[in-house]
Amino acid sequence: MKRTLVGLSAFLLLAGSVYAGTPKPAVKIENPGQCIAPAAEMRANHMEKLKHTRTRTLRQGIRGEAASLNGCINCHASKTTGSVLGPGGFCQECHSYAAVSPDCWICHQPKAKQPVGQTTAGVQQ
């Protein structure tokens, strides 16, 4: 029994040290303070906002809504790579950490169209 307990606590200590070492995503915000909603809400609900907008845009032709994937990309693309993907890329950094693989990038262009930093948030077509 004693041996089991020692083994268990050793495992927990080891496991604890491993988890403590998992790096948090290092998300760089290129244009801070310009998002369409507070960071906490965007973190939790950006996928819902985009999903509803995509349906309205494609099926009903409603354009210029606040939430838009191109809006995200134009504001959040890295100023060095021009993309939201790649190591440290705004989208990929968090998605890798959260172990989710949305397939946006099969079709959507992950690079900003305009020179990065010259766009206003949320109003891209």
Place this chain on the structure above:
Amino acid sequence: MSAPHDKAPDSGRRSFIGAAAATGAGLGVAALAPGLQLIEVSAAGAPSTGASSDKRWGMLIDSNKCASGCDACVKACNRENGITETLQDVRQSSQWIRKVDLKDPKSGREHSLPVLCQHCAKPTCVDVCPTGASMKRADGIVLVDRHICIGCRYCMMACPYKARSFVHLTLTEQNPEVPRGQGCVEACTFCVHRVDKGQQPACVEACPERAMLFGDLKDPHSEIAQRIAQEATTQLRSDLKLDLGVRYQGI
């Protein structure tokens, strides 16, 4: 945003919010509220009202003007929609618009015309789509919702005009306004991203002979509606009674 109230805002509540904003700066939550309001006001603009069934977008192509050997419309389409990939078997390449040369074997008369998605009022691709990805907008533009297209290619079989293509390769050079990618079926969109901004489709703009005319078939004052009312025009395979958005002259 909260719903509008009849009475004046509660001053106690307002002072509480102000205090929370002042003290909550360290938390980085409440401090965002004033900034959020400003952005929402500036960014809200007005989203467009969207496609309306008061319009029906259509195209009139005059094959008498269309020059054989000219593929300006095809090149413009490929450039606008980011169709840059080439496949070993060209029959598998994406093709939103193609040039067709016709010859009457008896008279020897030759003519040339572009063929694209005909944007049917009763589209067979929409009828057969098992997921609802093939769809028609209220203004008559037939599109593929790639979010739910499973790439079964049933619509390609159903289309009498061979208007649709399947994307075989992984793509990286898309136009940000024209998402397209591997595993989905696609076709001419009438450059819907341009039309929604009040512009003309890329092929129409590029045609050096001005053989293509784009406009609203339902607006009796539009040039396209007036010409269709006054001149003889043809729908391809009109026997199928699909009520096409694209009309031809001189064939």
